[in-house]
Amino acid sequence: MAFSLGAFSATIVCKSNYSLEAGHIRRAAEIADKSAGFTSPHPNFGCVIAVGSKVVGEGFLYAQGTKCAELQAVESAGELCRGATAYLNMEPGDCHGDHTSVSSLIQAGISRVVVGIKHPLQHFRGRAVRSLRSERVQVDVLGEDLQSKLIEEALKSCLLVNAPLIYRAACQVPFSVLKYAMTLDGKIAASSGHASWISSKESRSRVFELRGRSNAIIVGGNTVRRDNPRLTARHGGGHLPIRIVMSQTLNLPEVANLWDTSDVHTIVATQRGAKKSFQKLLASKGVEVVEFDILNPRDVMEHCYDRGYLSILWECGGSLAAPAISSGVIHKVYAFVAPKIIGGEGAPSPVGELGMVEMSQALKLIDVSYEKVGPDILISGFLQPIPDLTPIIPSVNETSAIDPTVTPDDARILFFYKAWDPYGAFSNFSPYPLHMTDENGVYLTWPSVEHYYQAHKFIGVNDPLARDCIEKIKSSKSPEEAAREGRKIQKQCPDLVRPDWETAKIDVMYKALKCKFSIYPHLNSLLLSTAGSVLVEASPYDLFWGGGREGEGLNYLGRLLMQLRSEFLGESLTSRVTQDRGSTSQNITKTNEIQVPWKLINR
Numbered sequence: 001m002a003f004s005l006g007a008f009s010a011t012i013v014c015k016s017n018y019s020l021e022a023g024h025i026r027r028a029a030e031i032a033d034k035s036a037g038f039t040s041p042h043p044n045f046g047c048v049i050a051v052g053s054k055v056v057g058e059g060f061l062y063a064q065g066t067k068c069a070e071l072q073a074v075e076s077a078g079e080l081c082r083g084a085t086a087y088l089n090m091e092p093g094d095c096h097g098d099h100t101s102v103s104s105l106i107q108a109g110i111s112r113v114v115v116g117i118k119h120p121l122q123h124f125r126g127r128a129v130r131s132l133r134s135e136r137v138q139v140d141v142l143g144e145d146l147q148s149k150l151i152e153e154a155l156k157s158c159l160l161v162n163a164p165l166i167y168r169a170a171c172q173v174p175f176s177v178l179k180y181a182m183t184l185d186g187k188i189a190a191s192s193g194h195a196s197w198i199s200s201k202e203s204r205s206r207v208f209e210l211r212g213r214s215n216a217i218i219v220g221g222n223t224v225r226r227d228n229p230r231l232t233a234r235h236g237g238g239h240l241p242i243r244i245v246m247s248q249t250l251n252l253p254e255v256a257n258l259w260d261t262s263d264v265h266t267i268v269a270t271q272r273g274a275k276k277s278f279q280k281l282l283a284s285k286g287v288e289v290v291e292f293d294i295l296n297p298r299d300v301m302e303h304c305y306d307r308g309y310l311s312i313l314w315e316c317g318g319s320l321a322a323p324a325i326s327s328g329v330i331h332k333v334y335a336f337v338a339p340k341i342i343g344g345e346g347a348p349s350p351v352g353e354l355g356m357v358e359m360s361q362a363l364k365l366i367d368v369s370y371e372k373v374g375p376d377i378l379i380s381g382f383l384q385p386i387p388d389l390t391p392i393i394p395s396v397n398e399t400s401a402i403d404p405t406v407t408p409d410d411a412r413i414l415f416f417y418k419a420w421d422p423y424g425a426f427s428n429f430s431p432y433p434l435h436m437t438d439e440n441g442v443y444l445t446w447p448s449v450e451h452y453y454q455a456h457k458f459i460g461v462n463d464p465l466a467r468d469c470i471e472k473i474k475s476s477k478s479p480e481e482a483a484r485e486g487r488k489i490q491k492q493c494p495d496l497v498r499p500d501w502e503t504a505k506i507d508v509m510y511k512a513l514k515c516k517f518s519i520y521p522h523l524n525s526l527l528l529s530t531a532g533s534v535l536v537e538a539s540p541y542d543l544f545w546g547g548g549r550e551g552e553g554l555n556y557l558g559r560l561l562m563q564l565r566s567e568f569l570g571e572s573l574t575s576r577v578t579q580d581r582g583s584t585s586q587n588i589t590k591t592n593e594i595q596v597p598w599k600l601i602n603r
């Protein structure tokens with residue numbers, strides 16, 4: 001949609017009104033932050049539409065796949081959008097190719113957009129800004145087009161809201177926060193190891209909120225032995241992070257709160273080969289065990305990065321906090337200081353041996369905040385400054401993903417995983433609604449392939465509970481919620497799962513993929529544009545649908561997409577292997593024999 005030059009020039013604002021501008025951007029950042037951690041991992045977007053000082057519309061993204069912040073704000077402002085200014089904490093990513101964020105602003109007649117920060121990922125960076133400008137919408141980016149002390153502060157609030165994404169993108173590990181509660185004399189427990197409680201109820205509620213913003217909470221084996229923690233977010237609703245225990249010895253109790261995985265998943269990270277019998281016991285309780293050659297904080301963080309985590313909260317004691325700090329994976333510290341003295345020469349302190357001998361070597365926190373929480377003081381600050389992304393991204397590793405002409409090895413492999421990655425539209429979590437008939441020929445709409453797939457675990461089961469589960473999954477707000485719901489019910493109520501699920505699931509998936517790539521022309525083109533490349537879902541832990549960390553996964557999602565591509569290209573690979581016109585699962589089994597050896601390629 002084009003605008004007349006007259007309308008454009010009439011909306012040039014006086015840039016001296018920085019206090020107003022900064023206020024609206026800070027509000028966009030504030031509402032963006034409301035969804036932090038709720039459905040992870042996704043960036044936080046907020047949009048405020050204003051006419052002068054008056055806010056006429058607001059919106060924030062709840063999770064990927066839900067209505068974008070800009071569209072919500074436009075809908076709430078209605079006709080008042082015409083000629084108004086939209087304030088965005090971050091440039092939209094439009095990772096699903098639908099461009100709703102940008103087009104909703106343009107179509108509503110927004111004449112100026114103020115952007116807090118450009119998108120941190122290189123393949124999105126500047127794209128939405130260019131699209132808006134090409135439609136003659138005036139775009140001002142903080143720090144580039146607008147500069148002042150107030151603007152700098154507003155820019156900082158935007159950086160803080162998406163700090164996890166920025167650190168993750170720049171450092172190739174998730175954003176990590178070390179949190180501890182200590183007495184005024186610097187102890188995190190009495191010399192007996194007893195620690196409940198040092199901080200006040202108010203402080204501990206604050207910790208629940210911090211947990212709710214994180215993808216995972218980490219503790220060491222000793223904390224499990226000593227405290228038997230639950231590590232859940234109990235502040236009333238919101239996201240529940242998974243729990244990670246780092247234990248070299250696996251000398252852990254057979255019964256522990258963390259082994260109850262009915263609501264939240266637990267991972268035990270350990271040394272390769274440690275106590276196999278205990279590993280089996282954990283597995284029987286639904287706890288995932290991940291072995292590392294040498295267990296250390298950096299490798300565990302790289303593993304978490306591969307799993308797509310944005311933000312980690314370390315709630316360990318000092319002996320684990322020290323190597324985490326010295327290996328450079330901790331970015332921020334939250335210290336709750338209680339006005340209590342416990343004494344005790346052997347009482348543990350928050351950070352163990354760092355090898356420093358002079359005070360001048362001490363690590364100095366940056367951007368320190370002091371806050372009174374109940375009777376305690378919360379001191380927080382960064383150990384590493386928020387990275388400046390411009391020169392760092394893309395990293396060498398990212399280049400091959402961004403530019404498909406760059407190949408990591410001889411064969412051309414396109415990895416996809418998270419929905420906002422360059423080929424993220426191939427992910428089942430990318431939010432493309434499917435319109436499909438059910439077994440009675442009735443048209444139904446599924447918000448994503450993931451919703452469809454998860455619900456089909458329970459379809460055809462003659463039990464009203466199964467039908468309730470289907471409805472619950474179908475109405476899940478996001479693909480992540482649908483996945484969580486489907487997996488949870490499957491685990492807790494195996495009787496509700498259709499008996500043929502293991503043999504039917506590939507056909508169910510193929511049907512959903514075929515619908516997705518048939519009804520969205522740009523997805524169809526994207527899939528066809530990959531002809532000649534091997535598609536691999538880079539999921540490090542789903543060894544059926546994904547490719548695994550080192551190629552140990554079966555990559556069925558990648559295989560089905562390649563099969564679909566062949567079908568669309570009219571050169572069915574399977575028909576060359578076999579004339580069998582049977583089910584997809586039969587075809588795919590035969591196709592296995594001629595798969596490109598992508599597993600040989602080291603990512």
Ligand SMILES: NC(=O)C1=CN([C@@H]2O[C@H](COP(=O)(O)OP(=O)(O)OC[C@H]3O[C@@H](n4cnc5c(N)ncnc54)[C@H](OP(=O)(O)O)[C@@H]3O)[C@@H](O)[C@H]2O)C=CC1
Pocket residue numbers: 179180181182187188189192193194195198219220221222223224226227246247248249250251252295296297315316317318319320321323348
């Ligand atoms: N006030 C507070 O905020 C907190 C207090 N605490 C208290 O602190 C005490 C426990 O402290 P602490 O033993 O330091 O804490 P942790 O148990 O959290 O960390 C140490 C344990 O981590 C495991 N680990 C795995 N990899 C490493 C590695 N590379 N380096 C070191 N350890 C590794 C080991 O488990 P394994 O031995 O199984 O191999 C080790 O014993 C308890 O008394 C607890 O109550 C704990 C957390 C917070």
Ligand SMILES: Nc1c(N[C@@H]2O[C@H](COP(=O)(O)O)[C@@H](O)[C@H]2O)[nH]c(=O)[nH]c1=O
Pocket residue numbers: 180181195196197198199203204207219223227228229230231232315316336
């Ligand atoms: N003692 C202590 C903390 N300890 C941390 O909290 C964990 C217990 O969590 P949960 O079982 O979920 O209540 C414990 O294992 C340790 O990691 N935290 C605090 O905020 N203040 C405190 O005084």
